[in-house]
Amino acid sequence: MPVSTSPQGAPIWQRRTTRAQWLQFVAWLLGLSLFLLCWKAISDNTMWVFVEDAGRQGSDLISRMMPPRWEYANVLWKPMWDTLNIATLGTVLGIIMAFPVAFLAARNTTPHPLVRSLALTIIVSSRSINSLIWAMLLVTILGPGVLAGIIAIALRSIGFVGKLLYEAIEEIHPTPVEAISATGASRLQVMNYGVLPQVMPAFAGISVYRWDINIRESTVLGLVGAGGIGLQLNASINSLAWNQVSVIFVMIFATVLVSEWVSARVRHAII
Amino acid sequence: MLTLTDVGKRYPTGDRALTDIQLTLPKGQVMALIGPSGAGKSTLIRCVNRLVEPTQGSIRLEDIELTKLSGNRLRHARRSMGMIFQEYALVDRLTVMENVLSGQLGYVGFWRSFLRRYPQDAVAEAFRLLERVGLPHAIDKRADALSGGQRQRVGIARALLQSPKLLLVDEPTASLDPKTSRQIMRLIRELCAERELAAIINIHDVALARQFADRIVGLRAGEIVFDGQPSELTSEILTTIYGEEDWDTTPEPADDEETDEQEKEREAHRYQSGRDLRRLASLADGGVR
Amino acid sequence: MSSTDSLARQQAARKGYWRRLPLIDNPRVRWGLVLGAMVYLVLALASVEVNWARVAEGAGRALNFLGAFLQPDFVSRQSDILAGLLESLTMTLTSTVIGVLLAIPVGLGAARNISPLPVYAVCRSIIAVSRTFQEIIIAILFVVMFGFGPFAGMLTLAFATIGFMAKLLAEDIEDLDWRQVEAVRATGASWWQTMNHAIQPQVMPRLIGLSMYRLDINFRESSVIGIVGAGGIGATLNTSLSRYEYGTSAAILLIIIAIVLMSEYASSYVRRWTQ
Known part of the structure; x- marks a missing residue:
């Protein structure tokens, strides 16, 4: 827990040192860009028309499942x-x-x-x-x-x-x-x-x-x-x-x- | 009967635990080994039955050189050295009778021991020993259902079922209250006399050592600094063994408190392991999925 | 055991007769269990139909396969393997991130000590559904709904992650050290502040450890759901097996093992670092 002094002379408490703060920021940034990159790769391989259609497909699926054929x-x-x-x-x-x-x-x-x-x-x-x-x-x-x-x-x-x-x-x-x-x-x-x-x-x-x-x-x-x-x-x-x-x-x-x-x-x- | 010559032990880390130990133990003698924690008492008795490997010197039991043995010959030699432990070292989930009979393991083959088909005279002897230590009614109890003093009695019966010539006793009373400590020490003493056993007893409690041993050896930093009769053990000698302290005004050893502490620790450990098992189970649950 | 039995056993032991105590006291229950197990085993083994001619024929193939492990073929389907692997890895990462983020609110809701009963019931039922069905069944449904490809796979894995993480998180919160929470509350902290200062620090290390573990599981699962068309290396593996290209299959399996091993080392490192 570093404590420094502000220009006005009052002590300022920060949870991490400036360097650690920067490192953490960079790590988050890297993680986020990796995630977005992966997301892009997936979305490139996806037919979005099908995804937009998912709600209708889902309800269609459920309607075909119901009622279950119990004698089976x-x-x-x-x-x-x-x-x-x-x-x-x-x-x-x-x-x-x-x-x-x-x-x-x-x-x-x-x-x-x-x-x-x-x-x-x-x-x-x-x-x-x-x-x-x-x-x-x-x-x-x-x-x-x-x-x-x-x-x-x-x-x-x-x-x-x-x-x-x-x-x-x-x-x-x-x-x-x-x-x-x-x-x-x-x-x-x-x-x-x-x-x-x-x-x-x-x-x-x-x-x-x-x-x-x-x-x-x-x-x-x-x-x-x-x-x-x-x-x-x-x-x-x-x-x-x-x-x-x-x-x-x-x-x-x-x-x-x-x-x-x-x-x-x-x-x-x-x- | 037991002779140690120039025995030394150096751990791989470079720490010297024992240096040039010379010791001769005649038949039937009960010897107390005293010294501060870390002086090498445990290491010394574990070197004798080779639970710890000595790095130099020779240890002879009657005519057998123990340091050179391996495999079957080591097992045979270990049979003649019964060991009694500080924390009793019983197998908690086995019954009292199974724990005592495990003293016969050096004599019976694997399948016999696996199926618990021990020879008739071994079982009879085990029962006699349990009667001798006062626990014939407990044969079918699980070891973890017993009190500390009772457990130590089972540990003694196990060691004696080996028909040993020598007892190695490691802090037999450190986990017991003062009264039970006395009873256990008296029992060990009597049994040694009955069977003409020699014994090496590591012990913290100087008063108990004085009262029950024929001979006292003081160990400090891996070296023998005193070897003599209990009556020769003066305050000056205690100071050389343990360091400066007012020896005459501490009749009550601090053992009591320590016992409590250890008890709690064990409780905590037991609780922890139950909890861990549940943790593990809930983690394992997802493991495959 | 009654005391007369015990006395009889002592008398017998005195004469040198002693047998181990049976695990189950009641002999009827004991033999009933043994008999039941035997009957089950016989019935079960009898109902296993084995076509021994087919098995014998397969022995040669098994040898081929073992041979392939000694000479895995990374090259001839290199581009397929790389594409599948990349897809698996991207699916693993995105699904773990999304799954963990969604699991946190569900896990908080499923902890009995901090959430009201209706929320608790809803969250617990989400967890139950997600945990009962195998990923592959969920994948089938999602492929029907969202079409073939990694998107369905990613949703499947994210859905499974929610059930897994939320359950463990909820259990963790339920056996929190409650004194710390009260201490923070006593300072006049709001609900959010309590979460941030009393609960988060206690569950965070394990949450990170579990996320790493789940990342590992998701990768292993992503190698399977390709079988039903949800993307990833599973599809490549399936194709190579059905074409009897054992060299390629062996290569893929070795890659999977290597990646799992690496992630295990990485996660043990991360866990040590967070604790």
Whole structure:
């Protein structure tokens, strides 16, 4: 907080020095021009006629969605079951793979710094790539179907669970670990007795969380052919059957609400 | 039985924690290690069971040179050295019995310990130890449900289940109130006598050290400055160990207050970690989207 | 557990018999859960239809793809990749800025301790809708309304940003240190002054951190919504995959990973700097 003296002799308080004020001004200016530049790039690539038309299109869309064709829901039970399976089996598979990766990535449990950077690379790659992209890849490799969806969800979950779990492992109390090592326990026994009990609640919480997120993600995997209710969504959109689309939206909304409630309850019980 | 010759420890940062430590501990002797904070007491006992690597010198337990061991041989050597910690170092989420049985980890294989299938005589011995320290009714309680004194008893039972020849005790009473401190020290003393164990006890409280130890070693800035009987410990010697202070008018150690402080800190930490988990959860929520 | 059980366990332990306590006390509930999980697993696995011939055929492709990762092809579709990337980045930036700006009023409105009930209800429902639906579903609707291209994509990401940021901001404001707010109010400050002097300083560091984090998420999402025609690198990726040009796909994925990594480093730096 610089205080200077005005020409009249009274002290003037300013929040920042003149130099800092200038720097801040320049930073804002740069940020603003970057934003405007990006905006221009987007607007150049936009057909503004369509945008002006958006209100009419929107109301048209809603009028076609209403009333929903409720009897279509009967067709959706099997896809919904598939969606649930993709999320659940994918989460289980992902957790199984993420568990050792997290232990290799945590600074205090990794056997070697090289192994650690390898584990971190796995985590970053898995996190950077959206499950839909994983699904696109897997559909071209394995063919369309639920299997591709399960593996896509699993691959994406490794990074998420792995990252949060290895952070939890790095935050444990070191003294119990020291005490277990002092009894002459082997490395694996130290993990089992010293580390695992400390991270178990975090691990369970993270897993349930990921399951909840995976339910959401698996609802759209069908858009690229990886099974579940997204397949019906894609088909309905392509055939412009908007009154079916609205039924699917309601189903998705309800499922996500239920899964969110379940995961919140379980996490609450754990924490 | 335990012989330290020229032991030194220098941290990678260049700080010298220990210099030329010479020490011989005969069988059955209870030795108190006193000195100001940062004098290297903890480092010294951790060098013995190699939780900290000494950078020079030799440490022999009976006929085994401890500083050269690695892998399995180190694990075998660690079995014969039980360690008791300041903050008890129990695994909070395991039961009392599991905590005590973890003293057997050096003897059983991974799968046995993973499935908690301990040998019958090990379980019976664990229970006997729990009876000895006065906690047979608590076997199925979780360790974090116990009071400080009870936790320390569990820690002692765990160390004894290793069937050690030597106890390494790191500030056993620093987190306890004065009365419990006495009880714990008396218990350690009795157990050492029953089993003819040698012990090195790091302790802040000079009065307790005087009362319960056979021998007192004073450490200052990583060097031994006193080694003798409790009766030889005079005010002048205390001054060389700790620096200038009026030794005769401070019968009440300031431990009490410290305990409270630490208790609060732990509370705060527990609260914080619960909160962090919720934070993390709400952040994670958006993570994918 | 009853005390007789406990005594029995002590007696057994005395003789050397001890088993770990089960996680769930009631054996019926315990075995019921195990059985339920088994039945679910069997049913679920049975309903997964796998065309093994197709999978075997895909194995060769998987090898091709892995090979492509070792030799990513940045060159042959360079202009497409660059255009897509630029579009993704511009969408990311504009949508984050717009989204965060709009999220601030919504977040203030959704904090129970500073806003009246009707405002709270409206803001909370905006958050709920924005968070329930995947970006890609929103993108489909916006593409129908606003036409193909990055504008729809930008709106999608901005809409998703509002839900994310507003929820976390509201939670932050709800567990503010209320004494500071009262202290400022006690000086006779107006509502705006209270916001500026008591609430803003407390939530600002986290708000900046979260914006950085959201920037990162928006970039990752912008690589996907191109699949349904909302602009960005996703469209390029989709095309390359359907043409089996694995070299190009690998190059795009590597670029995405690299950018996410860089933004992660940058945001951890910014967070350290703001705190």
